[in-house]
Amino acid sequence: MRTARKGSVEMPAFVRQLVKETEKRVSSLFKGSRGGATDGEQPGEEEREEMMPSPYLDRPVLDKLAEEGSARWGLTYALGSMQGWRANMEDFHNCVPQLGGELTDWSFFAVFDGHAGSTVAEHCSQHLLSHILGTGGIEAEDDPEKVRGAIIEGFLQTDKQLHSVARREGWERGGTTVVSTLISPYYIYFANCGDSRAMLCRSGQVCFSTEDHKPYSPLEKERIESAGGSVTFQRINGSLAVSRALGDFNYKGAENRTPSQQMVSPEPEVCVVARSPADEFLVLACDGVWDTISNEELCAFIHNRLCVCTDLRDVCTQVIDLCLYKGSLDNISIILLCFPGAPQLSAEALHQEAELEDLLESKVAEIYDELCARGEEPDLLSVLTVLASTVIPGLPPGGGIQSKRNCIISAYYQQRETHKPTSPNGLGES
Known part of the structure; x- marks a missing residue:
């Protein structure tokens, strides 16, 4: 682990003003339901501040967490993470280059992007993998359909166990998106639940990327409305910006509906890609990255950086700085996995x-x-x-x-x- 130097970036005045005005408008819109001023009254500035504190800082936290490692079969990886403009750091991660035992040539990596607090993201980062392995569906002789089912069941079991903890600890409001990859000697399994994203680059091009789960996507919107919710301002009930997540139990109370049929589904979308000698690198990142850069841009940038930089932590740091300078106001986390076919120093x-x-x-x-x-x-x-x-x-x-x-x-x-x-x-x- 290491800490990078602090910079001197400041939030533009127009961004601060935009955030402030947005908070005023939203506070005014929901003041009745949030216990604020009564109809016809205008809440004071102090009341508005109390009702909706700013999610942003006046200056970003630029200290970076960086980790690196490798697996015996030739994989190298690095993690980069930064709080940025957000008032709190809500991202967590898993980096397990070797699962051990009969699965010593298997690897697991995940990024957890929490919302309404960091508690759920932290809890899931500690328990998701064990729930997946606990299904018994992950074996050395991997069967793609069996593994795919084990991953889905592992997510559902994590959410179920989390629900009992949440009721006991009062975590009902918190949630987390998850993007993860399970790599076997023959396949790459991608599991996405929310709007973080995974991307695989092969032969210098984007070979595969996961789809973001947003409330306004047609199939997601249909499920939300069938469960009694609505999509307003591109959010569930005008509030939550993702349609799949672990936690968020306030959106999972529809009777006579399975967990996967609730407004917010804990079921990941699992895709299987056969490995190739042409595989170069794989990226897992939260939406703090993808809000500012496209799949193709990030693939091209990392491909270029790998030709001039041997330290994968530095490549992750450069991606984080790029996203910050391109305007990301969110926490920023990225895991970069390099296969034996990755670009070399030139x-x-x-x-x-x-x-x-x-x-x-x-x-x-x-x-x-x-x-x-x-x-x-x-x-x-x-x-x-x-x-x-x-x-x-x-x-x-x-x-x-x-x-x-x-x-x-x-x-x-x-x-x-x-x-x-x-x-x-x-x-x-x-």
Whole structure:
């Protein structure tokens, strides 16, 4: 584990204002049902704040959790996770490169994205795998249909056990999405429950990705309405933004309906993909990643980064920073799994990367000098704005100028140091 350095990102004023105004509108809309002001009255600012505290911070938490490991059959992996703009960290994960026993060549990885608190996500991260294995359907001689059934049953058993704990501990409001993968010597099993996502890249292209479970998707909406719910503002009953999750028992009370037929279903969508020597890497990530970058962009970006970086933790960190700079306001978690066929370090790619960073440093110096010559204050935002409108060849595919922002920031502060006024004794300012 390690912690990356803190940065100096600040939430744009218009975003803060948008969040604030949205909170006011939603508070006003639901004030009657939430015990606020009576009809015809306008709740005061303090009451609105109390009714709906902001889910965002004034400044993001940029400390990163990073882990790495490997399996004896040739898999290497890394995890990167960051709280970001969210008031709380609600993501958890599982990284089990070898299951042990007869399943020593099997691996399991999962990302849990909690909502309405982190308790359910943490609990499920500790128990889901044991429930899947406890079904007895995972055997060394794997039968895809049998394994698929075991995974589904493991999710349902986890939700059932969680329900009894939730009633005892008062967790009814909490829930978590899950995206996971179980890798055998012959197959990759993807299990998705919610709007986190898995993606497999093969021969430099997106080979497979899971489908997000959103309330407005036709089949999900049909189930929600059949269970007595509605889809308003693209959310279940105007509130919950995902249609499948573990927990969220306030949405699972419809009588005479199975768990999979409730407004929020705990049943994962399980897909099986045969392994190939052309498999390069697999990504599991929460929606804090996918809200800002497409499957194709992330595949291209990671493929490029693997050619210039041997530390998978650094690749995960670069993805997290890219999503932050592209506007993600959520917790950000990513697990990167590399197969033996993953891109390797390339001398040509390293040379191109060095040339790109030299070019960016010279561009920053150029812009800094131009702004000084005009008598303008060469602050970082001004430099970034000019640079963003400049054609820069050789930027990482899928990442663009945002993916080199740390390099640009470093070059900017070098210019500030170079241009620092000197004192009469020639020693410079203290």
